[in-house]
Amino acid sequence: MILALVITLGVMVALLATCALARGRRQLREHVPPRYRVLASDLGHGGRPVTLRDDEWGLTGRIDLLLERRGTREVVPVEYKTAWKGYEPGTVRRTHRLQLGAYFLICEGDSRIKRTPATGLLRYIDEAGHLVSGGEVRIANTARLRAEVVEAVQAVRRALVADHEIHRTHNTAYNCRHCSVRGQCVEALR
Amino acid sequence: MNAWRELERGRGSQAPRPDRPDVRVSDVASYAFCGRAWWLQRQERLDAGAWAHARVGAALDAWAPLRVLIWTAIGGAGVMVVVCVWLLTRR
Numbered sequence: 001m002i003l004a005l006v007i008t009l010g011v012m013v014a015l016l017a018t019c020a021l022a023r024g025r026r027q028l029r030e031h032v033p034p035r036y037r038v039l040a041s042d043l044g045h046g047g048r049p050v051t052l053r054d055d056e057w058g059l060t061g062r063i064d065l066l067l068e069r070r071g072t073r074e075v076v077p078v079e080y081k082t083a084w085k086g087y088e089p090g091t092v093r094r095t096h097r098l099q100l101g102a103y104f105l106i107c108e109g110d111s112r113i114k115r116t117p118a119t120g121l122l123r124y125i126d127e128a129g130h131l132v133s134g135g136e137v138r139i140a141n142t143a144r145l146r147a148e149v150v151e152a153v154q155a156v157r158r159a160l161v162a163d164h165e166i167h168r169t170h171n172t173a174y175n176c177r178h179c180s181v182r183g184q185c186v187e188a189l190r
Numbered sequence: 191m192n193a194w195r196e197l198e199r200g201r202g203s204q205a206p207r208p209d210r211p212d213v214r215v216s217d218v219a220s221y222a223f224c225g226r227a228w229w230l231q232r233q234e235r236l237d238a239g240a241w242a243h244a245r246v247g248a249a250l251d252a253w254a255p256l257r258v259l260i261w262t263a264i265g266g267a268g269v270m271v272v273v274c275v276w277l278l279t280r281r
Contacts, residue, residue, distance in 0.1 A: 003277055006270050013266045017259045031250055043247030053212070061215030065250075080246055099219035106215065129246045149218065156213045156221045159229070169225035179223075181230040 030131060031078075031123075032067065039075065039113075040066040054109025057153055063103050066113075075115050077103040083124035084178075089134020092122050097139055101149040104141045117141055 032038060040050035042062040053060045065078035079100050081093070100120045108116045124135035139145070159166050168187045176182055176189040220228040 003274060006273055010266055010270050013259075013263045017256075017263045020256050020259050031246060038250065041247065041250055043250055058210060058212045059215060059218075060212045064246075095219045095223045098222045099215055102215040102218045125246060129249065152218045152222050153213050155225075156217050156228075157211065159221065159225060160211045160213070161209060166225045166229035169221075175224050175227075179227050181227050181234075184230050184234075185226060187226055 031065065035070050036067040036076070037070060038065065039068045043080070050112075052103075052106045052110040052113065054106045055111075056109050057105055057150070058157070059102060059106055059109070059153055061103060061106055063106075066107075073115070075107055075113060075117050077107060077117055077120040078123060079103065079120070080123050080125055083126060083132045083135055087124055087132055087135065089132075090137055092137050092139070096122050097145065098149055098152055100139050101141070101145040102153070105146065105149055105153075 038048070040048050040052075040063060042049040042064055049062050050066070051060060051062050063077045064080045067076045067078060068074070069076070077100060079096065081096050100122055104117050104120060107113045119138050119140050122137045122139060124132050124137075126132050168185075168189075171189070173189040176185070179185065179188065182188050217228065220231060
């Protein structure tokens with residue numbers, strides 16, 4: 001009687017472990033493709049956040065997810081963004097592309113990595129943290145993107161050093177309509 | 191080509207200085223969206239979207255509770271073996 005009870009309990013624990021294993025594996029595969037491993041993660045919940053620094057450009061940052069391909073040791077920075085309402089598969093914001101471009105520079109310049117990524121991934125997720133349909137977009141590390149990033153880095157540095165009120169740097173009403181500080185901005189476009 | 195050389199001029203290995211502060215990648219993206227928004231956000235840091243990011247982190251770390259379950263199963267099996275041996279050998 002006791003033996004049967006113990007065996008039943010054991011089988012239940014084994015079943016529970018198998019279900020949890022399958023679920024964890026499925027969730028992990030959504031974010032880490034086969035043959036890749038996680039080098040760094042700034043997504044909380046026990047990840048390994050690593051602040052990377054490019055000494056040459058004085059650029060610092062924490063990549064949401066940095067993957068390394070086993071064997072070739074190719075690195076792939078991954079940046080997660082919340083998909084906007086009416087997101088169209090395959091589309092990216094210019095600012096998101098620039099941010100990923102900045103991570104390309106950092107991977108190249110950080111003494112612990114010292115590798116130039118050929119590509120990176122922008123992943124658009126919904127509010128529950130799931131990848132939206134067509135929300136994974138591969139961005140190539142091109143000379144043009146690099147030039148845009150360097151220009152943006154220098155503009156930010158100039159603004160940091162200036163230490164005075166910064167004015168609107170665009171004439172796009174869309175940006176103002178979707179700006180999180182619109183309520184506090186006296187220069188917002190209507 | 192000259193424009194490219196102009197951009198490269200800012201390069202040089204050095205530590206952050208007051209006149210050459212480090213630039214955070216998140217600032218680059220924010221400034222590219224709107225310089226003024228970036229400046230206003232610097233006054234009051236906003237963390238919209240952090241929850242969704244945290245959910246992805248939870249998925250990545252799905253192995254952590256799993257490890258606990260696996261060790262529980264191993265422990266349970268060990269206890270079962272001990273109980274079975276005790277049941278079979280008692281007089």
